[in-house]
Amino acid sequence: xxxxxxxxxxxxxxxxxxxxxxxxxxxxxxxxxxxxxxxxxxxxxxxxxxxxxxxxxxxxxxxxxxxxxxxxxxxxxxxxxxxxxxxxxxxxxxxxxxxxxxxxxxxxxxxxxxxxxxxxxxxxxxxxxxxxxxxxxxxxxxxxxxxxxxxxxxxxxxxxxxxxxxxxxxxxxxxxxxxxxxxxxxxxxxxxxxxxxxxxxxxxxxxxxxxxxxxxxxxxxxxxxxxxxxxxxxxxxxxxxxxxxxxxxxxxxxxxxxxxxxxxxxxxxxxxxxxxxxxxxxxxxxxxxxxxxxxxxxxxxxxxxxxxxxxxxxxxxxxxxxxxxxxxxxxx
Ligand SMILES: [Zn+2]
Ligand SMILES: [Zn+2]
Numbered sequence: 001x002x003x004x005x006x007x008x009x010x011x012x013x014x015x016x017x018x019x020x021x022x023x024x025x026x027x028x029x030x031x032x033x034x035x036x037x038x039x040x041x042x043x044x045x046x047x048x049x050x051x052x053x054x055x056x057x058x059x060x061x062x063x064x065x066x067x068x069x070x071x072x073x074x075x076x077x078x079x080x081x082x083x084x085x086x087x088x089x090x091x092x093x094x095x096x097x098x099x100x101x102x103x104x105x106x107x108x109x110x111x112x113x114x115x116x117x118x119x120x121x122x123x124x125x126x127x128x129x130x131x132x133x134x135x136x137x138x139x140x141x142x143x144x145x146x147x148x149x150x151x152x153x154x155x156x157x158x159x160x161x162x163x164x165x166x167x168x169x170x171x172x173x174x175x176x177x178x179x180x181x182x183x184x185x186x187x188x189x190x191x192x193x194x195x196x197x198x199x200x201x202x203x204x205x206x207x208x209x210x211x212x213x214x215x216x217x218x219x220x221x222x223x224x225x226x227x228x229x230x231x232x233x234x235x236x237x238x239x240x241x242x243x244x245x246x247x248x249x250x251x252x253x254x255x256x257x258x259x260x261x262x263x264x265x266x267x268x269x270x271x272x273x274x275x276x277x278x279x280x281x282x283x284x285x286x287x288x289x290x291x292x293x294x295x296x297x298x299x300x301x302x303x304x305x306x307x308x309x310x311x312x313x314x315x316x317x318x319x320x321x322x323x324x325x326x327x328x329x330x331x332x
Contacts, residue, residue, distance in 0.1 A: 003124030004312040007059045009051030012320055015313035016049060017062070017123070025120065025128040027074035032131045034068030034086060039122035040147040040304070041065075041315045041328040043177065043234065044090065047258045048117050049316065056118045062312075063330070064090045064115035065150040066122030067143045070134070077131040085143075086134040088122070089150040090114050091282050093130060107158075107282040114282070123312050125332055135288050140296045148178050148302045148327035149295055150288075156183035156230070157291040159255035159280045163228035165192050170226040172196075172245055174219055175233030176203035177319070178327035179255060182300055183230065184210050189298035195222050200322045206303070219245055230255055236262035243270040243277070251276045304329045 001024050010016035027033040045062045047053045066088040070080055080086060093113035094101055100108040115121045115129065137146050156179035165171045171187050173180045176198040187194050188211045196207035197219035204215040214223055219238065225247035231238055234256040240263055242252045254277065265271060294300075303326025307315040315328040 001125045003061045004309060005059045005061055006049055009049065009055065012046055012049055012313060012316040017312050017316075019310050022061075022124075024126050027072050027128045029075040030077060030130055030132070031074040031128050032070045032077060032080050032086065032134050033072040033126055033128045034066060034088070034134070035071045036066055036068040036122050036125055036127050036332045038067045038143040038147040039063040039065055039330045039332065040150070040152065040178070041312070041319050041330065042151045043319060044151065044257050045116065046316060046320055052258045053117070060116065061120040061124050062116040063121035063123040064088070064117070065147045065152070066115065066127050066129070067137065067147045067150070068122075068127065073131065080131045080134050080136070085137050087137045087146060087150045088115055088127065088129040088134055089154055089283070089288065091285070092119060092133045104284065104286070106284050107287075112282065123309060123330060133285070135285075135292065138292055138296050144304045144306060144329045144331065145302045147329050148304065149182065149291060149300075152178035152327055153182040153295065153300070153302070154283045154288055154291050155179055155255055155280060156232070157186070157294075158283045158287050159183070159230045159253040160186065161287075162278045162280055163230050163251050163253040165228040167191070169193070169228060170195065170224055170247075172219065172222060172226040172229040172242070173207075174229060174231045174238055174242055176200070176207050177232060177322065180230070180232045181206060181210070181326050182295070182302060184212070185300040186294055186298050195224070195226060197222065202325055203322065206325050226250060229253070232256065234258050234260065236260040239263070239277070240265060240270055243275055246275050248273040249275070251278060253278045253280060255280050302327055306331045
């Protein structure tokens with residue numbers, strides 16, 4: 001099969017992924033093989049490719065929002081059948097047995113492994129994954145639309161949950177890429193008043209069309225103190241401003257897997273009155289079930305831009321430079 005492969009970390013602007021012939025994968029015990037139809041591009045793919053995350057496997061086929069139909073199952077698989085449409089996200093293995101897994105926090109499992117990072121991902125015509133981490137997808141969505149829900153949606157969803165916006169409360173979203181535009185639709189459906197700060201004019205327009213109460217280029221201009229904020233932009237310098245935007249008791253949830261350094265905080269100005277900063281690490285399978293079900297209920301409509309697999313470098317460049325609305329999806 002012809003897959004997009006990374007051999008060495010480099011800026012995506014240098015088009016480091018190469019289309020190469022590799023052997024089709026075979027599902028091992030407990031695994032399924034998917035004939036991949038769509039794989040959305042995630043900002044984490046940029047961090048894997050550019051080396052912001054420590055390397056785990058090289059060469060690597062990236063991609064962790066993998067949608068496809070199961071075409072082979074390995075020994076002992078009973079939960080998923082050949083012919084079923086499934087999706088595989090970032091998390092693909094936990095031990096199930098550590099002190100985090102035992103209390104429902106499998107996203108914190110020290111033995112966790114990730115798709116397109118520890119193991120090959122979905123920038124390829126075929127991918128294998130543990131059957132336990134293959135989510136059966138709702139018929140409500142076609143392949144390209146459901147794909148960005150598998151990470152952009154899921155990480156955003158966990159970030160939204162951790163921000164704990166009260167009923168009818170005010171929620172500030174900072175950055176408005178693939179993840180935020182999905183979270184926004186759920187937030188509006190829940191009845192929150194949503195404020196959006198983004199430096200990209202097209203993203204502000206998209207947020208307004210989705211029912212934002214306020215949009216602006218600079219979060220310092222946010223007209224009200226908010227109960228909750230989610231920082232999507234991977235820029236630590238924005239953290240103090242997000243905390244200043246919070247009202248008493250407000251929570252800031254940081255959605256990114258990677259963040260540049262956070263400047264010095266002032267206790268009175270940024271943290272006193274029980275403001276909280278919370279990070280988000282991957283997601284649990286329960287999060288995936290909850291998101292897929294709430295997305296259908298809220299009729300979340302992912303905006304997608306399709307690219308052929310061979311144009312993965314261009315898709316990554318467009319994501320990096322915020323040149324698209326919503327999510328880039330490789331069609332395979
Ligand atoms: Zn564990
Ligand atoms: Zn991701």
